[in-house]
Amino acid sequence: MRSLQHIGPAQVRAVAFITLLTGIIGCTIQDRASGDATTDTAAAPSAAPVAAETIHGITVRDAWARIADSAATGGAYITLVNGNSTPVEIVGAASASADAVEIHETSHHDGMAHMSARPSIVIAPGDSLVMAPGGLHVMLIGLHSALKAGDRVPLVVQLATGDLVPLTIPVRVP
Amino acid sequence: MRGRLSAPARRLGRRLLCIGALVLAACDSGGFKGVSIDPPRDMPAFEFMQAAGSTYSTKPEAGRPMVLFFGYTHCPDVCPTTLADWKRVRAQLGAKADRVRYVFVSVDPDRDTPAVAERYARQYDASFVGVSGDGPTTAKIMEAFGVAAARDETPSANGYMVSHSSQVFLVNDQGRLVALYPFGTTWEALAADLDRIL
Numbered sequence: 001m002r003s004l005q006h007i008g009p010a011q012v013r014a015v016a017f018i019t020l021l022t023g024i025i026g027c028t029i030q031d032r033a034s035g036d037a038t039t040d041t042a043a044a045p046s047a048a049p050v051a052a053e054t055i056h057g058i059t060v061r062d063a064w065a066r067i068a069d070s071a072a073t074g075g076a077y078i079t080l081v082n083g084n085s086t087p088v089e090i091v092g093a094a095s096a097s098a099d100a101v102e103i104h105e106t107s108h109h110d111g112m113a114h115m116s117a118r119p120s121i122v123i124a125p126g127d128s129l130v131m132a133p134g135g136l137h138v139m140l141i142g143l144h145s146a147l148k149a150g151d152r153v154p155l156v157v158q159l160a161t162g163d164l165v166p167l168t169i170p171v172r173v174p
Numbered sequence: 175m176r177g178r179l180s181a182p183a184r185r186l187g188r189r190l191l192c193i194g195a196l197v198l199a200a201c202d203s204g205g206f207k208g209v210s211i212d213p214p215r216d217m218p219a220f221e222f223m224q225a226a227g228s229t230y231s232t233k234p235e236a237g238r239p240m241v242l243f244f245g246y247t248h249c250p251d252v253c254p255t256t257l258a259d260w261k262r263v264r265a266q267l268g269a270k271a272d273r274v275r276y277v278f279v280s281v282d283p284d285r286d287t288p289a290v291a292e293r294y295a296r297q298y299d300a301s302f303v304g305v306s307g308d309g310p311t312t313a314k315i316m317e318a319f320g321v322a323a324a325r326d327e328t329p330s331a332n333g334y335m336v337s338h339s340s341q342v343f344l345v346n347d348q349g350r351l352v353a354l355y356p357f358g359t360t361w362e363a364l365a366a367d368l369d370r371i372l
Contacts, residue, residue, distance in 0.1 A: 066254050067297055073332055075250030100331035106251045108357055113252040113340035117328050133255040134357060140250070141331045 055165045057084035063169045068147045074140035077131040082123040089160035090121045099142030149173040206353040207363035214350035220315045222305035225289035234349035240275040242343045244321045246282035246336050247294040257298040259361035266365040270372045280306035281323035
């Protein structure tokens with residue numbers, strides 16, 4: 001891919017150096033509140049929040065998807081609370097509205113945003129899996145139609161047990 | 175790909191170090207809530223072909239500061255989050271908002287046509303400009319701003335993911351880079367800085 005700058009270890013170190021400088025400097029950068037999702041969704045003139053629902057002992061909260069074009073890659077965020085006495089393993093997701101669905105995590109280092117797939121995520125008993133902008137998120141790949149504010153998009157979360165957690169997620173204005 | 179030190183990559187490294195040094199020299203001297211670049215740095219202008227056949231130029235316009243972000247349209251998280259933040263910045267600025275130029279620059283021109291980049295930015299706000307240049311133009315503007323991007327190896331139905339610099343740049347109406355905002359900086363900081371210089 002010629003149009004992208006390919007960065008090797010030396011470049012990564014250079015960027016890391018800058019990041020370190022930036023970190024040292026600190027200046028007056030105002031960090032986002034710890035809950036990015038809260039920050040991001042609070043200002044959204046959105047549809048009514050989705051009531052929490054519990055399926056297979058998992059309570060789903062704060063589910064929402066971003067607007068996106070048809071055939072594009074969309075993003076969605078959900079919070080899953082494991083109310084079971086045993087761990088729950090999330091092994092994937094699917095949607096009738098997209099060609100494929102993957103769970104990814106954005107990480108930030110060296111001044112850059114990196115994405116990595118998370119094919120398996122274990123939620124300990126009583127713990128929550130919180131997806132939020134800039135962190136864990138659901139990728140809706142190859143959307144069959146545009147997602148517009150007020151739409152609802154189906155999503156099925158797949159557990160390692162074979163159980164499915166079906167959801168319907170509202171699409172919000174950014 | 176990793177470990178290959180191409181000439182452009184070496185130049186990029188030097189540029190990044192240069193920006194790092196500028197940032198180091200800049201702290202708290204510009205009065206910005208973002209990371210001030212002091213002295214402000216003259217940025218070259220770039221021209222992008224648009225889908226309708228016209229060109230979009232980043233050359234300065236009097237009274238109109240410009241914010242830039244470098245991303246790609248298959249990006250489901252960081253890029254939309256930034257554009258959504260810009261939407262809030264616009265709302266916060268009220269009547270002043272139209273004087274700001276909001277520019278999304280694709281670092282993935284192989285997949286992002288000018289039309290795709292335009293649509294991607296405009297779905298957030300009709301005033302947002304999305305551009306995707308040819309390979310050389312993309313490389314040059316990335317080098318000028320010290321922006322890096324690289325395909326990730328992670329297999330994905332998305333084709334491929336792109337790691338990319340994730341800060342927002344603020345260029346004043348004289349064409350000078352005056353501040354940058356690392357991802358995670360609140361949108362209120364950018365809104366306050368824009369409000370101050372408008």
